[in-house]
Amino acid sequence: MADTKTSETAPKKGKWTRRAFIGAGVVAGGALVIGVAVRPGNPIDRLSPMVAKGKGEQLINAWVKVDADNIVTAIIPHVEMGQGVFTSLAQMLADELDADWSKVRILEAPADAKYVSHDIGREFLAPNLEVPAILEPTVGGTFLQLATAMNLQITGGSFSVRGTGQRAMRVAGAAAKEMLIAAAAEEWNVPAGELRAENSMILHDKSSKSAPFADFAAAAADQGLPNKPKLKSPKDYKLMGKAMARHDIPEKSNGTALFGIDADLPGMKYAAVKAAPVVGATIESMNVDTAKSMPGVLQILNMGDFVAVVADGYWQAQQALGTIDAKYSKTEGDTLNQDALFARYATVLDEAGDDDGDIETEKGDVTEAFAGAATKVEAEYKVPFLAHATMEPMNCTAWVRDGKCDVWSGHQAPLMARKAAADTLGIDTDAVTYHNAYLGGGFGRRSENDAIIMATRIAKAVPYPVKMIWSREEDTMHDHYRPSATSRFQAGLDKDGKAVSWSNIHTHLFDPQEAPTVPYYNIANHKIRKIDVPTHLRFGPWRSVDHSQHGYFIESFVDELAHAAGKDGYAYRRELLAGSKRHLAVLDKAAEMAGWGKPLPEGHGRGIAFVPSFGTIVAEVAEVDMTGAKPKVKKIYVAADPGFAVNPDGFAAQMESSIAYGLTATLYGEISVKDGAVQQSNFHDYPILRINEMPEVEVGIINGDHKRLGGAGEPGLPPLAPAVTNAIFAATGKRVRELPLSKVDFA
Amino acid sequence: MTALFRAAAPILVVTLAACGSDPAPEPTEQIVVREPGAEAPDSDTTPPAAEANDSLIAAGKAAFNTCIACHVVEKDGANRVGPNLYGIVGQAAASVEGFNYSDALASSGITWTEEELDAYIANPAAKVPGTTMMAGAITDAGRREAIIAYIENVSAN
Numbered sequence: 001m002a003d004t005k006t007s008e009t010a011p012k013k014g015k016w017t018r019r020a021f022i023g024a025g026v027v028a029g030g031a032l033v034i035g036v037a038v039r040p041g042n043p044i045d046r047l048s049p050m051v052a053k054g055k056g057e058q059l060i061n062a063w064v065k066v067d068a069d070n071i072v073t074a075i076i077p078h079v080e081m082g083q084g085v086f087t088s089l090a091q092m093l094a095d096e097l098d099a100d101w102s103k104v105r106i107l108e109a110p111a112d113a114k115y116v117s118h119d120i121g122r123e124f125l126a127p128n129l130e131v132p133a134i135l136e137p138t139v140g141g142t143f144l145q146l147a148t149a150m151n152l153q154i155t156g157g158s159f160s161v162r163g164t165g166q167r168a169m170r171v172a173g174a175a176a177k178e179m180l181i182a183a184a185a186e187e188w189n190v191p192a193g194e195l196r197a198e199n200s201m202i203l204h205d206k207s208s209k210s211a212p213f214a215d216f217a218a219a220a221a222d223q224g225l226p227n228k229p230k231l232k233s234p235k236d237y238k239l240m241g242k243a244m245a246r247h248d249i250p251e252k253s254n255g256t257a258l259f260g261i262d263a264d265l266p267g268m269k270y271a272a273v274k275a276a277p278v279v280g281a282t283i284e285s286m287n288v289d290t291a292k293s294m295p296g297v298l299q300i301l302n303m304g305d306f307v308a309v310v311a312d313g314y315w316q317a318q319q320a321l322g323t324i325d326a327k328y329s330k331t332e333g334d335t336l337n338q339d340a341l342f343a344r345y346a347t348v349l350d351e352a353g354d355d356d357g358d359i360e361t362e363k364g365d366v367t368e369a370f371a372g373a374a375t376k377v378e379a380e381y382k383v384p385f386l387a388h389a390t391m392e393p394m395n396c397t398a399w400v401r402d403g404k405c406d407v408w409s410g411h412q413a414p415l416m417a418r419k420a421a422a423d424t425l426g427i428d429t430d431a432v433t434y435h436n437a438y439l440g441g442g443f444g445r446r447s448e449n450d451a452i453i454m455a456t457r458i459a460k461a462v463p464y465p466v467k468m469i470w471s472r473e474e475d476t477m478h479d480h481y482r483p484s485a486t487s488r489f490q491a492g493l494d495k496d497g498k499a500v501s502w503s504n505i506h507t508h509l510f511d512p513q514e515a516p517t518v519p520y521y522n523i524a525n526h527k528i529r530k531i532d533v534p535t536h537l538r539f540g541p542w543r544s545v546d547h548s549q550h551g552y553f554i555e556s557f558v559d560e561l562a563h564a565a566g567k568d569g570y571a572y573r574r575e576l577l578a579g580s581k582r583h584l585a586v587l588d589k590a591a592e593m594a595g596w597g598k599p600l601p602e603g604h605g606r607g608i609a610f611v612p613s614f615g616t617i618v619a620e621v622a623e624v625d626m627t628g629a630k631p632k633v634k635k636i637y638v639a640a641d642p643g644f645a646v647n648p649d650g651f652a653a654q655m656e657s658s659i660a661y662g663l664t665a666t667l668y669g670e671i672s673v674k675d676g677a678v679q680q681s682n683f684h685d686y687p688i689l690r691i692n693e694m695p696e697v698e699v700g701i702i703n704g705d706h707k708r709l710g711g712a713g714e715p716g717l718p719p720l721a722p723a724v725t726n727a728i729f730a731a732t733g734k735r736v737r738e739l740p741l742s743k744v745d746f747a
Numbered sequence: 748m749t750a751l752f753r754a755a756a757p758i759l760v761v762t763l764a765a766c767g768s769d770p771a772p773e774p775t776e777q778i779v780v781r782e783p784g785a786e787a788p789d790s791d792t793t794p795p796a797a798e799a800n801d802s803l804i805a806a807g808k809a810a811f812n813t814c815i816a817c818h819v820v821e822k823d824g825a826n827r828v829g830p831n832l833y834g835i836v837g838q839a840a841a842s843v844e845g846f847n848y849s850d851a852l853a854s855s856g857i858t859w860t861e862e863e864l865d866a867y868i869a870n871p872a873a874k875v876p877g878t879t880m881m882a883g884a885i886t887d888a889g890r891r892e893a894i895i896a897y898i899e900n901v902s903a904n
Binding site: 256264265266267269283286288292297298299300301302303304312423424425426427453456457460461463464 | 770771772773774775776777778779780781782783816827828870871872881882884886
């Protein structure tokens, strides 16, 4: 392991070494091993050999390790993709443990089924399940089994802090502290109640005795497991709620951070790949005459659905690949064009009439309310497919030999990646070792297994380790896209402009289920329906998933209602949210930060949008300058209530990055299909926001309920597009009903 | 991103139903152009053995590009993923201050003569099983010689 020095300012990330895995099955140094009833069914004795390898190291529970130098290691069952989650989760654990932050290290949990999050399985399978406390362990165990079966060691859904952090990391830290104190009480022969922990020390104030955690680590293992470790109340937080420096900043600044693409192995070769342009097509023939004689080329593979060139270097592989002329089979998708796809959506929505389609939510009687409304408003909105365009292109390194396989990549769900590799090879999952690294951007793209499967297939065909790297063109043309969609609304207003009916029908619903719904708005009658319109393109989760399109649809339409009612967007939303204190507080804060109502220069406009998602309530106000040829977004004010921001700086950074990502999509993002193939290929036709286009962002955080945390990675995105388009309407009177803005003529 | 779970549910059913399912398809066409190790026609980084010492060092400097992701050769230079290699030739193994060596290397008893270094960078894991040096493995003897010459030259100046 490279760097030994422990930073005094920020914890470092540890790395799994080969040794740790080889050591599995042997408890190093005869260390005592215990389980903590943090997670029912937690097989601590099998976890220990994987993480507590060294002499004097003691595994306190699945997520805490204390070594002989009194270093506390937080073991994190999530992946770091720039969202800062390693730091936030370590803060939660270290705070409850009263650990010395300068001596906290971070280790990503191995891709092992024992480290799955049953909480996330439960959140998915039965989010609203209420169970009596006495049954909780049983239910928890059940969800662990389900989560394990589904390979859910996963990072997504803006879930890590509010789920794993709140329910596991904090509890683990608190439990470990209670056990260390109990051990110290025995050793010093004093009541446990007289002891306290501070900065990784156990203190007995009466006798002025103190000793490091490490002195009691082994004895702590003999203590009974706390059934319900006492968690701190916010007034006692020392690390939570503070902007602790992110542990990964130094290595990401000096270039030593290792991403999936940095995997390096003795004798490793490189693969470049090109898939059939139309998904589902196969390669019928390929002309390799030129490629065969190019430098460095080792093998040329027709894998059926893609061509791979394996060479000594990546550039050599890519250059040779570029000379290969392949012929592809015909597929049903070959005839699909983007205009025709939107026309198909329109036909399907027309045919659905007032009643067909799947009802997602229904309340009251929209037909009657709409019929009797004083004002009727209708609108249709469209959004295109979107690619993820992660900075680090898709890649995976695999080495298949002797009936086993090692895989290196950066994946949001390491266990799923491991399973995918095993299934690809037709071997047992235990024969696959999956090594995860930092992700150079995830956004949902790295929850898919396609790159893992392709690399494993190539590796199976060659006798050496092989690193497959996709070109940017492959990345853009073979993504799992945010779906293109059309959404239609009808609403009725009474004579005072109050909304009395809200009807919506839209294409597709992926997730979350509540994305198209507006339960927080006081509208007596709702009916929301969806119709799936499958295409051959692959859909996938994109940052904020369906909230990305429905946030735009819903908040554009609410603005249209406000306009029809003769009210401004802020005042109108206040009425719709009447009685919801937390919601109103967020809306009011955004308006206050933005100086809502104050005059703006000629040709400038202000727009507001409000979207609660992933447990966090967010309102954004955009200021847009429309005096030029195209919109210039000047400033974004974000007010957000995540319940409690564990790391306010990290939370604000997520809001800012959501704006960068969301504004890219709002201004430019468009993947379109022609003859079944994606037309865009690289940053010249799929541009990313430039630094000079980035608006100033101001983030205001409200800690509205420390017991119910919300997410950070995604909720900042959905209000961005409608805040911008509503601002454009305010400045110009032009309503934007189709994204991206680059397609709209503002002349 | 919770979307993934919705997608995962049906996949789960399929997976269970198809336990022991067929692995993914193998290549329909596999063209082996060359085995690894067989020399590529234009191996321009390998200096001919007969060339003068200066050009050996120059070649070593170029070849050292393989190493710079992890190592520096600088007086008082910082350790990176791997230790600073300044003055390494002739030193006892695992003696660079401040670097966290593997137990394997620390207990190897090796002194880094040119021959030992050569054997090590030819295949670190074979020479010292348990080493954390994952990269390296320079198969070309000429390049190894050049790299060692370069390190010696930098350390001497």
